[in-house]
Amino acid sequence: MGDDGAVIVDLSNYELVWPTSLFVSEGERILKATSRSWEDRAEWLLTEALVGSTAVADFQEIDAPRNGWGVGRESRYRQGTRENWFSELVSRASEIRPALAPRPYWPQRHGRGASADGSAARDARRDFARIVGDFADRGYLAEQFGEECIDGRDELPDASALIERRLGIPNLWPLTPTTWGDDTFYGLIEVFHDLVSRPRLRSFHSYGGCGWHHSEFHNGPARILYRAKINELLREAEVEYELAAEGEDLGRLVAVTDSARGQLVHRVLNDSPPAVTDRVRHAIALFRARDASLESKRSAIVAAVGVLEERRPLIREDLGKPDDGALFEIANRFGLRHRRADQLANYDDAFLDWIFWWYLATIELTNKLIKAAEPPQASTTPEPPF
Numbered sequence: 001m002g003d004d005g006a007v008i009v010d011l012s013n014y015e016l017v018w019p020t021s022l023f024v025s026e027g028e029r030i031l032k033a034t035s036r037s038w039e040d041r042a043e044w045l046l047t048e049a050l051v052g053s054t055a056v057a058d059f060q061e062i063d064a065p066r067n068g069w070g071v072g073r074e075s076r077y078r079q080g081t082r083e084n085w086f087s088e089l090v091s092r093a094s095e096i097r098p099a100l101a102p103r104p105y106w107p108q109r110h111g112r113g114a115s116a117d118g119s120a121a122r123d124a125r126r127d128f129a130r131i132v133g134d135f136a137d138r139g140y141l142a143e144q145f146g147e148e149c150i151d152g153r154d155e156l157p158d159a160s161a162l163i164e165r166r167l168g169i170p171n172l173w174p175l176t177p178t179t180w181g182d183d184t185f186y187g188l189i190e191v192f193h194d195l196v197s198r199p200r201l202r203s204f205h206s207y208g209g210c211g212w213h214h215s216e217f218h219n220g221p222a223r224i225l226y227r228a229k230i231n232e233l234l235r236e237a238e239v240e241y242e243l244a245a246e247g248e249d250l251g252r253l254v255a256v257t258d259s260a261r262g263q264l265v266h267r268v269l270n271d272s273p274p275a276v277t278d279r280v281r282h283a284i285a286l287f288r289a290r291d292a293s294l295e296s297k298r299s300a301i302v303a304a305v306g307v308l309e310e311r312r313p314l315i316r317e318d319l320g321k322p323d324d325g326a327l328f329e330i331a332n333r334f335g336l337r338h339r340r341a342d343q344l345a346n347y348d349d350a351f352l353d354w355i356f357w358w359y360l361a362t363i364e365l366t367n368k369l370i371k372a373a374e375p376p377q378a379s380t381t382p383e384p385p386f
Contacts, residue, residue, distance in 0.1 A: 027090035124237035125177035139214030198222035
């Protein structure tokens with residue numbers, strides 16, 4: 001504790017299992033709450049986002065009520081407030097160690113940790129079912145599937161039927177990973193991305209040992225957390241797909257790219273002018289889809305070239321004529337747009353990857369040129385009176 005009585009949070013015993021930015025955003029939202037229940041929300045967040053119960057115990061120890069003998073419980077935080085403690089924890093979240101998976105145990109170190117048939121994919125399916133089970137246990141499916149209560153009078157929704165309406169496959173709940181083919185497995189990954197919703201508040205129903213009930217659902221933080229956990233699982237299983245975090249294909253499996261191209265996608269999606277945003281989003285979704293065909297990739301390139309064609313005067317102004325034509329020569333000479341008999345069609349598929357990312361990078365370049373050409377905005381700061 002500081003000399004002024006302010007709380008100094010000891011972070012050494014905490015490990016964060018959530019993405020730091022998600023923990024901060026949910027924590028800041030709780031700090032803005034004005035009702036007494038903010039403490040319940042804070043305890044629930046600490047329970048979810050940090051390993052074990054240490055942080056919750058520290059939080060509860062602050063401003064501890066006096067015991068039955070009228071003597072205050074000893075607490076290293078008692079001169080502070082829970083709000084100050086929680087506020088500091090959130091503001092210093094970047095200093096909290098991320099939780100790490102345990103070091104490999106004997107079976108894993110000696111190659112005996114695979115499934116019975118030696119299939120890594122089968123292990124990924126089982127791990128996926130475990131992750132979904134963890135989400136269900138924490139109430140993340142209660143908004144869609146309902147929640148059992150000893151006082152409940154209404155029948156719960158049919159979870160299996162709900163999934164079938166979305167995926168077209170019956171009898172998928174409860175999850176039975178040993179029965180899934182690839183299409184079912186990947187389909188379920190995408191379906192549950194759309195089903196999860198984080199309960200920001202929970203209350204304990206003690207009657208008949210009923211248990212925790214969840215409320216105040218929001219799908220935004222749930223989907224961020226879900227994508228983080230599922231993408232980590234797919235990386236560990238060496239599956240070359242990930243759930244998209246933005247774009248037209250948000251929450252759908254897309255081909256994994258390197259971090260540089262991922263950052264390029266992010267910049268183009270967020271920096272393109274509104275007039276072309278929808279076409280850019282569609283082109284990216286077409287190209288990086290898990291099941292993207294060669295025709296889909298060609299269509300994505302055509303869409304990207306279309307954006308650049310509209311910006312040709314801008315490109316000509318910066319590159320000069322006829323250099324601007326070189327930018328479109330490949331698209332015109334190869335069988336991408338017009339598909340004429342005199343065009344080249346016998347080329348490796350990897351060519352499509354190269355040309356798409358080149359054109360996407362050029363869209364980013366022209367975005368910057370457009371922004372640089374905009375007149376500076378007038379300052380809104382009033383002039384000093386002297």
